[in-house]
Amino acid sequence: xxxxxxxxxxxxxxxxxxxxxxxxxxxxxxxxxxxxxxxxxxxxxxxxxxxxxxxxxxxxxxxxxxxxxxxxxxxxxxxxxxxxxxxxxxxxxxxxxxxxxxxxxx
Numbered sequence: 001x002x003x004x005x006x007x008x009x010x011x012x013x014x015x016x017x018x019x020x021x022x023x024x025x026x027x028x029x030x031x032x033x034x035x036x037x038x039x040x041x042x043x044x045x046x047x048x049x050x051x052x053x054x055x056x057x058x059x060x061x062x063x064x065x066x067x068x069x070x071x072x073x074x075x076x077x078x079x080x081x082x083x084x085x086x087x088x089x090x091x092x093x094x095x096x097x098x099x100x101x102x103x104x105x106x
Contacts, residue, residue, distance in 0.1 A: 002082045002090055004038065007045050010091060011036050014098045035097040043083050045090070047097040049076040057093060065093070 002010075011017060011028040019026050026038040037046045046068060049057065054076045057065035064084045067073030080093060 002085055002087060004040055004043070004082070006087075007038060007082055007090065010094055011038070011045075014094065017098070030098060030101055033101045035101040036094060039079075043081070045080045045082060047078050047080060047093045048100060049078050049093065049096055050100060051076045053093075053096050053100075054078045057089070060089070064089070 008019070008026065012019060014028075014030065016030045017028050018030075019028055021027070022034065022037055025040070027034045028036040028038070035048050039045065051074070054065075054067060057078060058067070061084075064081050066079055068077040068079055078093070080090060082090075
């Protein structure tokens with residue numbers, strides 16, 4: 001289990017990351033591009049993965065990693081249940097989301 005503050009610190013530990021409000025929820029950005037959001041009330045985090053990476057994490061455990069239920073989910077936006085996720089898996093997902101934004105936006 002990962003608490004909200006730990007999830008926040010994990011995201012902010014990535015180089016150049018800043019936290020900004022995004023429609024009432026914290027978002028984590030690098031070079032002004034979102035790679036993750038934190039859903040405090042729901043105890044979950046969204047990570048912006050590629051559709052392939054999303055399917056890999058989802059196949060591990062669909063109760064922990066699952067697509068956001070809308071068009072963003074089809075593009076790789078993935079919810080992570082913080083009450084169920086292992087720290088190492090959240091670190092991997094955050095790193096992939098971060099790298100996807102950094103590499104794509106260079």
